[in-house]
Amino acid sequence: MGSGCGGGVAAAVIAKSGAKVLVLEKANYFKRAEYKLTEESAFHNLYENGAAIATTDTGLSILAGSSFGGGSQVNDHIQV
Numbered sequence: 584m585g586s587g588c589g590g591g592v593a594a595a596v597i598a599k600s601g602a603k604v605l606v607l608e609k610a611n612y613f614k615r616a617e618y619k620l621t622e623e624s625a626f627h628n629l630y631e632n633g634a635a636i637a638t639t640d641t642g643l644s645i646l647a648g649s650s651f652g653g654g655s656q657v658n659d660h661i662q663v
């Protein structure tokens with residue numbers, strides 16, 4: 584389910600009820616100090632497909648976070 588806003592909150596609520604929860608996240612985990620806060624590095628490490636996704640007719644570009652913590656992690660690192 585990923586570790587984003589939806590998956591992370593769902594995992595926390597289910598875990599609180601006493602069930603064991605395993606969160607599977609496809610993106611890499613980095614410690615804060617390991618992030619290079621350059622555009623090139625951020626696009627590569629924090630976004631789905633390096634931030635290069637579009638609809639099949641390329642009419643709409645899609646910016647989706649993909650990181651440990653999901654899309655919300657993007658804002659966390661912007662504010663460092």
Ligand SMILES: Cc1cc2nc3c(=O)[nH]c(=O)nc-3n(C[C@H](O)[C@H](O)[C@H](O)COP(=O)(O)OP(=O)(O)OC[C@H]3O[C@@H](n4cnc5c(N)ncnc54)[C@H](O)[C@@H]3O)c2cc1C
Binds near residue numbers: 584586587608647650
């Ligand atoms: C730049 C940016 C700024 C934003 N600013 C705001 C804001 O100010 N306020 C606001 O309310 N919202 C904001 N959003 C939107 C918000 O981040 C998203 O709506 C929210 O993160 C969606 O949550 P989600 O759990 O659906 O998905 P996500 O948070 O995207 O999490 C999905 C996770 O699942 C992982 N995943 C995907 N497929 C698989 C798989 N097959 N196996 C394992 N893991 C997988 C992904 O890597 C990702 O980490 C922003 C988004 C972006 C990109």
